[in-house]
Amino acid sequence: MIKSGQYNFLDQKRVIYGRNFVDAVFDEITESNAKRVLVVSSKTLHRKLGVTAPLKERLGERLLDIYDDIAPHAPLDNVLQLTQKLLRLKPDVIVSIGGGSVIDTVKVAALSAAVNAESVEEIAALRVTINEAGQQVSPVNPDNLVRQIAVPTTLSGAEFGTIGGAVDTARNVKDIYTHPQMCSQVIIYDAELCRLTxxxxxxxxxxxxxxxxxxxxxxxxxxxxxxxxxxxxxxxxxxxxxxxxxxxxxxxxxxxxxxxxxxxxxxxxxxxxxxxxxxxxxxxxxxxxxxxxxxxxxxxxxxxxxxxxxxxxxxxxxxxxxxxxxxxxxxxxxxxxxxxxxxxxxxxxxxxxxxxxxxxxxxxxxxxxxxxxxxxxxxxxxxxxxxxxxx
Missing domain, CATH: 1.20.1090.10 (Dehydroquinate synthase-like - alpha domain)
Structure with missing residues (x-):
């Protein structure tokens, strides 16, 4: 029997491997001429292990802030906090350092910020629903999301996903959010960094x-x-x-x-x-x-x-x-x-x-x-x- 279907390629520039992530991030920021950079990291990597310190020094005035208030499974109140920061700071690019919870929180917040969501309820309304044919339906598709440069420190693979998961704690359900630009635009794999995981x-x-x-x-x-x-x-x-x-x-x-x-x-x-x-x-x-x-x-x-x-x-x-x-x-x-x-x-x-x-x-x-x-x-x-x- 002949199959019918479709395979979609991702909206990504490149995967970089075998380099120190600070050098690779700096080169990407320089090439894209980004002037306003927000770094999002786990608390452990930022505060305890000091992983972000050399990046902060290298980025200088381009760095807007380092945000690390990340919770497991991306609860919506946490996503809202980052959404508000994105709306206030208006970064050109986000550098995400950490695992799936960091990357997914950024994904859903980027979607929320693109439509100026102002509450947990407004973010929840952006979640994917399933139609009678079993297909995913997203209620919004804004033109441009702020993109991520991802520096993964775990193996979840979230950096490649055009979906992000976030937990609606009122319903106690993890919902899916999607957009073609949710996948990280650039991925940087630093093996030495991952020895800290x-x-x-x-x-x-x-x-x-x-x-x-x-x-x-x-x-x-x-x-x-x-x-x-x-x-x-x-x-x-x-x-x-x-x-x-x-x-x-x-x-x-x-x-x-x-x-x-x-x-x-x-x-x-x-x-x-x-x-x-x-x-x-x-x-x-x-x-x-x-x-x-x-x-x-x-x-x-x-x-x-x-x-x-x-x-x-x-x-x-x-x-x-x-x-x-x-x-x-x-x-x-x-x-x-x-x-x-x-x-x-x-x-x-x-x-x-x-x-x-x-x-x-x-x-x-x-x-x-x-x-x-x-x-x-x-x-x-x-x-x-x-x-x-x-x-």
């Missing part, structure tokens, strides 16, 4: 990227163009991810992980992901579980649920992870256990009484609606959650 955070966010790769291969809209990079990403992660002392980690292995997350995002918002992402967003919102750990505790069970529909693709995933004669679910779980990460909802701190709330919130997710094995009822999500409850 706690190893448990490094490997946990890597599992988010593993989830990206796996659900790209299992997407209903997967193509040979997306299969190749996604499977190669799994191969790189399988040999380069290590638990241990991050400060002594091989720079070559750290860089291989950067290449892996780059390849793993080949399908990000171009080949729709499935239930691991859709349910995982709500596990994070309802139970406060870190993004990467959501993938750890859900992906093996979603793979089991999808196994029949996946056919030979299940074997492709296992073999890319270096595992023969076992299924993809077990291959992913082996990697999780090798990295010392939790492999069940209970081990991640989710309470059993939260499962129905998670299931109800996940049913309307774009990703759940695009799962390889169709999901049309809360009971099917509960089946996956029950599988994921205990390893």
């Amino acid at each position: 706690p190893n448990e955070l490094w490997v946990a966010t890597a599992m988010r990227a593993v989830d990206h790769a796996v659900e790209t291969v299992l997407s209903p809209l997967a193509t040979p163009f997306t299969d190749g990079p996604a499977l190669h990403a799994l191969k790189l992660f399988g040999r380069s991810l290590q638990a241990g002392d991050q400060e002594k980690m091989s720079l070559e292995f750290i860089q291989e992980c950067h290449f892996a997350v780059w390849a793993a995002t080949i399908g990000l918002m171009r080949t729709p992901y499935g239930a691991s992402h859709g349910i995982g967003h709500q596990v994070g919102a309802v139970a406060g579980v870190q993004h990467g750990l959501c993938s750890c505790v859900l992906l093996p069970s979603v793979l089991r649920y999808n196994a029949n529909a996946a056919g030979e693709r299940d074997t492709w995933i296992a073999e890319a992870l270096g595992c023969k004669d076992i299924n993809a679910s077990d291959a992913v779980r082996n990697l999780i256990l090798r990295l010392g990460l939790p492999d069940s909802l209970s081990k991640a701190g989710v309470k059993r009484e939260q499962l129905p709330l998670i299931a109800a919130a996940a049913l309307g997710s774009f990703f759940v609606k695009n799962n390889l094995e169709p999901i049309t009822d809360v009971s099917q999500i509960m089946e996956i959650l029950e599988m994921a409850w205990e390893s």
Whole structure:
């Protein structure tokens, strides 16, 4: 049967690797002739580790401020604070230093600022909805968002996404926001900088990227163009991810992980992901579980649920992870256990009484609606959650 579909390329300039991030950021600012630069960073990198100090000195009068009031999962009140700062300072460009929460907060704030949102309610009204055809619908599409130069310190892959997630704490739901310019215009991978990332955070966010790769291969809209990079990403992660002392980690292995997350995002918002992402967003919102750990505790069970529909693709995933004669679910779980990460909802701190709330919130997710094995009822999500409850 002939397939029909569409693959969209990202509005990005370049990915830079193997350079000190301060030099690379300065060169990008100089080339673009930006005069007003806002740096957004995590508190740990800015205040505790002093990572932003050399950048502050290098940027001089071009630097407007360093903002570090970033909360996990990008709650809307936090997004509103950054939105107000963007409206007040009017930066030419934002330099984001940190992980997915930093980058996603900037994404949603940039969208909010572009439409002059003044309240949490006005920001929430910008969230994506799903139409009857299962397609994402964004209520606004402003012409120009302030763009990011991203310096990622984790492996979440948020820098490539044209979506951002933010939590509406009033509804206790993580919503999706989207715009073609949400992806970072320039990405700078500094392996030396990433030695400062706690190893448990490094490997946990890597599992988010593993989830990206796996659900790209299992997407209903997967193509040979997306299969190749996604499977190669799994191969790189399988040999380069290590638990241990991050400060002594091989720079070559750290860089291989950067290449892996780059390849793993080949399908990000171009080949729709499935239930691991859709349910995982709500596990994070309802139970406060870190993004990467959501993938750890859900992906093996979603793979089991999808196994029949996946056919030979299940074997492709296992073999890319270096595992023969076992299924993809077990291959992913082996990697999780090798990295010392939790492999069940209970081990991640989710309470059993939260499962129905998670299931109800996940049913309307774009990703759940695009799962390889169709999901049309809360009971099917509960089946996956029950599988994921205990390893």
